[in-house]
Amino acid sequence: MSTLVNQRGEKVKTRDAYGEVLPRIGEKDEDVVVLTADLAGSTRTKYFAEEFPERFFNVGITEANMMGMAAGLAMEGKKPFVSTFAIFATGKPWEQIRQTIAYQSAPVRIVATHAGLTVGEDGASHQILEDISLMRVLPNMKVIVPADSVQTKAVIERVGKDLSGPVYVRLARAGFPVVYEDCDFEIGKAEVLKQGSDLTIFATGLMVANSLDAAEELESQGVSAEVVNVSTIKPLDVDTVLGSVKKTGRALTVEEHNVIGGLGSAISEAVSERHPVPLKRIGVEDRFGESGSAYELIDHFGLTADRIAEEGESLLDGEL
Amino acid sequence: MDTNTLKKKANKLRADVLQAVTNANSGHPGGALGMADVWSVLHYKYLNDRPDQPRWEDRDRFILSNGHTCPLLYAVLADKGYFDREELDHLRELGALLQGHPSTAKGTPGVEFSSGSLGHGLSFSAGVALAGKLDGQKYKTYCSVSDAECQEGQTWEAAGVASHKKLGNLCAIVDYNDSQIDGKVSDIQDVAPIRDKWESFGWSVIEIDGHDYDQIDGALRQFNRSDDPDGIPTVIISHNVIGKGVSFMEDDYKWHHGALTPEQLEQALSELGVS
Numbered sequence: 155m156s157t158l159v160n161q162r163g164e165k166v167k168t169r170d171a172y173g174e175v176l177p178r179i180g181e182k183d184e185d186v187v188v189l190t191a192d193l194a195g196s197t198r199t200k201y202f203a204e205e206f207p208e209r210f211f212n213v214g215i216t217e218a219n220m221m222g223m224a225a226g227l228a229m230e231g232k233k234p235f236v237s238t239f240a241i242f243a244t245g246k247p248w249e250q251i252r253q254t255i256a257y258q259s260a261p262v263r264i265v266a267t268h269a270g271l272t273v274g275e276d277g278a279s280h281q282i283l284e285d286i287s288l289m290r291v292l293p294n295m296k297v298i299v300p301a302d303s304v305q306t307k308a309v310i311e312r313v314g315k316d317l318s319g320p321v322y323v324r325l326a327r328a329g330f331p332v333v334y335e336d337c338d339f340e341i342g343k344a345e346v347l348k349q350g351s352d353l354t355i356f357a358t359g360l361m362v363a364n365s366l367d368a369a370e371e372l373e374s375q376g377v378s379a380e381v382v383n384v385s386t387i388k389p390l391d392v393d394t395v396l397g398s399v400k401k402t403g404r405a406l407t408v409e410e411h412n413v414i415g416g417l418g419s420a421i422s423e424a425v426s427e428r429h430p431v432p433l434k435r436i437g438v439e440d441r442f443g444e445s446g447s448a449y450e451l452i453d454h455f456g457l458t459a460d461r462i463a464e465e466g467e468s469l470l471d472g473e474l
Numbered sequence: 475m476d477t478n479t480l481k482k483k484a485n486k487l488r489a490d491v492l493q494a495v496t497n498a499n500s501g502h503p504g505g506a507l508g509m510a511d512v513w514s515v516l517h518y519k520y521l522n523d524r525p526d527q528p529r530w531e532d533r534d535r536f537i538l539s540n541g542h543t544c545p546l547l548y549a550v551l552a553d554k555g556y557f558d559r560e561e562l563d564h565l566r567e568l569g570a571l572l573q574g575h576p577s578t579a580k581g582t583p584g585v586e587f588s589s590g591s592l593g594h595g596l597s598f599s600a601g602v603a604l605a606g607k608l609d610g611q612k613y614k615t616y617c618s619v620s621d622a623e624c625q626e627g628q629t630w631e632a633a634g635v636a637s638h639k640k641l642g643n644l645c646a647i648v649d650y651n652d653s654q655i656d657g658k659v660s661d662i663q664d665v666a667p668i669r670d671k672w673e674s675f676g677w678s679v680i681e682i683d684g685h686d687y688d689q690i691d692g693a694l695r696q697f698n699r700s701d702d703p704d705g706i707p708t709v710i711i712s713h714n715v716i717g718k719g720v721s722f723m724e725d726d727y728k729w730h731h732g733a734l735t736p737e738q739l740e741q742a743l744s745e746l747g748v749s
Contacts, residue, residue: 219631226601
């Protein structure tokens with residue numbers, strides 16, 4: 155059973171958690187190898203490199219090649235972790251991932267950092283808002299978006315064990331509010347973090363913290379919102395999703411991603427086919443990002459707790 | 475196996491390719507015919523494998539990057555007994571073990587890599603070779619690459635990384651037949667000077683006439699002699715003739731793909747001395 159923190163402390167970077175836990179996994183399992191494309195520092199894989207240089211491969215800026223090499227290593231029984239920025243881990247080598255990793259069901263761990271708007275100042279070229287969509291559409295691929303640093307550690311520990319196929323883990327550059335005290339993570343399991351009866355907020359990544367805050371705001375206005383952390387977007391925990399909407403009858407989805415193809419789409423597909431309810435997707439409205447600081451951008455693109463609460467109220471008022 | 479037997483094997487492989495492609499009424503016979511001599515020496519004399527144990531740990535790995543030439547791979551695997559020869563008659567059919575392009579997902583015994591999209595195989599091979607090095611295994615990794623695949627940027631990403639990471643257990647074999655779908659490689663987007671390119675990427679280059687058995691044997695012997703775990707990778711640039719062995723197919727890029735008519739097949743088989 156997971157437990158949540160009582161009080162929000164300092165923000166912690168999910169990539170820092172990754173960098174911390176990866177060498178501990180490598181210590182226990184000699185099959186773990188790590189590849190990066192000239193981003194050992196930014197992805198925090200450098201800590202693994204310092205401890206296990208013989209199992210760390212910086213292949214330079216050859217992302218397409220890196221995915222192919224990782225597939226070869228995985229097919230030979232190694233446990234490759236491949237890390238670069240999310241744009242270069244999904245967009246640039248998408249076809250290599252399709253052909254050599256997904257099609258072959260090669261258990262490659264693609265752990266990407268710097269996803270979403272919170273890349274910040276680097277701007278739209280680096281702020282991929284399409285990666286969940288790109289990975290979700292691939293057969294055999296699993297897609298995981300940890301909510302915070304605590305869940306990141308649990309996710310990395312899990313995917314460091316045996317896997318039957320590939321997995322995409324989406325991490326970020328900026329610090330996230332810590333929501334978990336302890337996290338009990340299982341692939342394919344969504345977690346109800348707060349019970350409610352009037353509507354369900356399905357959130358992923360950074361938006362879990364903001365949704366919990368939004369639920370508190372709603373509570374003070376007499377609205378009971380359920381918050382579900384959908385950390386595994388594929389395979390989607392359809393039972394938990396449907397169980398919740400059957401109870402609440404309304405759904406909001408919230409993600410730091412294009413509203414097309416990501417969490418909102420996944421929930422919509424499940425809900426509209428099996429138990430249709432009024433549903434609103436919150437995310438980036440089919441556009442590119444821009445420069446700014448991480449949380450200025452979250453505000454600018456309407457991904458704050460206030461906005462989520464407002465949309466929740468509109469949903470209850472029937473204003474879609 | 476002596477050279478005469480290997481030559482006969484090569485022609486039998488060619489015949490199997492043409493028969494299978496004609497049956498399927500589609501596929502890519504030309505490149506396959508051009509590579510048959512090199513493959514005959516490689517697969518019957520040098521490659522250390524166990525057809526009854528396709529995933530035997532110590533086997534040499536053979537990775538086909540130019541996946542469209544897979545009828546030749548299927549012919550070799552069938553002849554070695556990886557699967558029943560009858561499978562060749564069902565190439566490209568719905569549910570067939572022998573897919574239009576090689577598929578590990580389909581579980582075809584002896585197929586190491588799902589190819590079809592050009593430029594991917596050398597990176598995968600580098601990963602396989604690296605895994606062998608990490609585990610101190612003795613196996614060699616061979617990767618078949620086409621000349622036109624040397625137009626793909628990823629081939630050169632892989633070439634650079636393989637030499638920098640000292641993958642001396644890796645051997646690329648380039649099918650240099652100057653042919654691709656739309657015409658001659660040298661007309662469309664030349665890859666020359668190909669020797670200089672590979673050398674400048676840090677590879678040991680051996681250039682051969684891919685139909686001269688002494689040269690083929692010499693090249694493979696040279697690679698197999700090198701046993702330095704921190705050596706540099708080897709590339710064998712094999713000058714091949716597309717459609718080799720069948721008069722009306724030789725040196726004509728149009729046979730990159732396309733099935734033969736029954737009459738053409740009959741003539742081809744008779745020229746190959748296989749009935």
